[in-house]
Amino acid sequence: MGERIIGGGSTPGSTLRPERLHPVPARLKPVIAFVWYAALIGQVGGFWRYSVQLTQIEPQFAAFGMLYDAWPDGGIVIGPLDTAATRAGIPDQARLIAVNGKPVGAGVSEEAVARRLKLAGPRIVVTFDAVDGAVRKVGLQRRPPPDLAQRWAQSGSVLFTLLLFAPASLTLLVAVVLLRMRRKDDPVALLISLGFLFAVGGLFIPDRFYAWAGVDGLSSILLSLFLMCIMIAFPAFPDGRFRPRWGGWVALTAPLVALLTLLNSDATDLLGVLALLVAAIPPLIRYRRTPPGLDRQQLKWAAFGFVGGMLSMGVAAIAILVDMSGMFAGETAFTLSAIGAVGMACAFLFPPVGIIISLMRYRLWDADLAIGRSIGYASMTLLLAGIWAACMTLFNELLATSVGGSKPLIAAVSTIIAALVFGPARERINGWVDQRFQPGVLELKKVPHRLNLWQHGDLPEVLGGHIVGAVIDSLHARHAAVLIYDGNSYRTVGREGIDDVAIHNWTVTHLGTSSLAVDNIDRRDHVFPVRITLDDGDQPIGALLLGPRSDGSIYARPERTALQEIENPLAAALNSAGQHRRRADRVEAVIESLEKRVRDLETQLTLRAG
Known part of the structure; x- marks a missing residue:
């Protein structure tokens, strides 16, 4: 009962393949603590060795x-x-x-x-x-003591390594701490945190410490353990069940693949990369099969981190291979080397960020915004770089005979063409990104037009229901309410996800204060952290109250901007609907008065006839 990390129920056709990950056994907790402190010692030792190199060793050789x-x-x-x-x-x-x-x-x-x-x-x-x-x-x-430029030439590569890889290393450690503190009994979180620990111990800063301690081979062992943990955890992400079921076979082969990678050959390195790619397939399949909701957003954040890391690693690998081919020298070779180093650092920076957000279920609905912006920026960068490079190549051939291939002129013309393309290309790419990754914001931006139709024939209660439904569907709000001011107090004309008692209790506490100021956001308020006042000058009309998103987070800037755009149209529509309601009430009062007078006359006639 819970004595193994991998195991569990099996289907009749498979007695070996695990179905799920079991809870973390208590006997492994001391081992986990030991690994944690060992990785921390490696990090501290690595920084110590770099500081010794910078301050005590390199200056003496450079002298x-x-x-x-x-x-x-x-x-x-x-x-x-x-x-x-x-x-x-x-x-x-x-x-x-x-x-x-x-x-x-x-x-x-x-x-x-x-x-x-x-x-x-x-x-x-x-x-x-x-x-x-x-x-x-x-x-x-x-030599005499070096100046600043000479000092950078001596130690620049070491400082560059520290500045480049320290953020990735620290991000992995932060991910480990958060996962251990918030999800300490989750087997998936445990395996991922262990994998991150092994990655921290096997990469970047600690290698100097291992070399000094005489255990150079430790890095390879830790990287193999990292591969094993990820191969077990990813197919069961995020709830510990292997879906699709063949992900259990991937987890079972993880120890064997990890042992093979210890051979340190090109073939085994390729095997390790392929194993990571295969381990990432089950979460992607599960994402495609999961209906919209928080579970799908969890998988989306994890996929964003993993795909971003793999793309960064691919860019780094290409840059390193081109640099090692010897085709380029000088500044170009240095640029390729820098791209390779930055890409490799980002390859270990994206996954922990995606995993932290996914498993902590923090701002899950911002995944679409992050992915969309990343695709937009990357597309614009690649497009402009491609246009500029193509123009440089084309004009260099065409103008070589006429102006002697003047590089400043060719560069200027290519830059002008790229600038002319920038505006239309950005508009089209941003439009596609918004349509694909922010459909909720686009739907909310259509609300002002719909308000022009709703305000003419609908009563405040109908209009409030339309607005609440639109906000819930567009922004994934946990609950929302629309209030209207009737001259003496606010009353609810639309709500979803919350009852009248909760709204009444909140209004008793908050109305009459600054809580209904425009753009007021109170992150400490778990009922209605976002409040938008609807008024006509100094005359209050109503209020739009929004609860947090279904993942507990506050709305992102594009969503708040879309809410601001519907503020005035909603105030006008609610005011018009209120007037329509008051007219309807007056007409109903007149009708009731006439009906009462008719009943009185009928009574009098009956009495006289009697």
């Missing part, structure tokens, strides 16, 4: 014009810091053998060599083993 790195099987490899060091005789890559005659073997630490350099005089002699196998000696002069 003599050298860059350094750790040799894979022990020892230190050096290279030139600049062209002056190259002219002095330092090759692009060489194994350091001795400093001033003192050997630098595999057992000598980087700090020990840095201390030798710090205590050395104005001139040293380094002995190194060059790539061609020849042992050479080079004399180097101590």
Whole structure:
């Protein structure tokens, strides 16, 4: 009963395939705590090693014009810091053998060599083993302290690594903390948090710490464990049941695939990537089969994070492969290398964000907005970049003979064409994105036109019902109400998802205060956090009260903007409907008065006749 992470009921045709994930057994909690602290120690140790490298080691090597790195099987490899060091005789890559005659073997630490350099005089002699196998000696002069530009040249790559990968690493750790605090008994959340922990321990910052501690192979083991956890958790996302059922087979093969990836070959690396892609298929299928609602939004956020991560990893892989091909050099090669690094960092930044929002069920209805904006920005970027590059290529061929292929002129013409296309393209792309990913906001924007039709023949109660229904359907509001002011007090003319008693209790507490100010949002109010006053100058007409969305969140900016657009038309329509109601009441009163007089006359005639 709940003694395994994977297991459970089975179908008659399958006794091995699990149907669901079981609750977390208590005996695994100490193991989880150990993994958590180990990953945290790795992060702290990684930052410590980077700080040591930046402040104690690199400056001593740079003082003599050298860059350094750790040799894979022990020892230190050096290279030139600049062209002056190259002219002095330092090759692009060489194994350091001795400093001033003192050997630098595999057992000598980087700090020990840095201390030798710090205590050395104005001139040293380094002995190194060059790539061609020849042992050479080079004399180097101590340089004056570097300025800021020189300091960046020495340590820029390390600082770039820290600034680039630290956010992704910290995001993964934040995801782990939130999942452990809020969903500690959820097996899916447990496996994903463990996977994130293994990813944190196997990537980015801690590798320097592992190298210093002499456990270089630990990163590969942690990455294999990350793959195993994700292969088990994704097919059962988000409620722990494997849907479709073949996702259980994916979970069962996870340990074997993780063991194969430890071989560290190109084939096993490809196997790991394919395994991640296969593990992501069940949630996508489940998303397609799930009806609209919060469960579908959960899957959508998770899919957004995973797809964003995979696309980022794909861009990074392409950039790295092109850079390694040697087709480009100089600034282009540096740009490709930077794109690869940024893409790889984003590949581990998107998934935790999507998973956190999904499992925490926070602002689930904003998934469409986030996905739509991402697609819109990406489409505009690709379109403009493609047009500009095509124009550059075309005009370079056409104008080469007439103006000699003037690059400034070609670039200017290409930029002008791209700018002319920008406006219409943005309008079309944004229109498609809004229609595809924000249909609720578009429906709400149609309400002012519908109000022109509703206000002429409908009573306030009918109009209030129309408005409440439109808001609930468009904004996924948990509940909503429309109030009308009858000269002395507010009364409800439309409501959904909430009863009259709750509305009355809220109005007794809030009316007569600033709670009905225009654009008033009180996030602490769980009944009606959004309130819009409807008035005609100083004369109140009514109010539109909105509860939170069905996921408990407040409406996004596009939704609040759409609400503001219906404020004046709704006030006018409600005022017109109120006047129509008052006229109807007067007519009804006259009719009742006439009917009473007729009854009185009939009574008098009856008495006289008697």
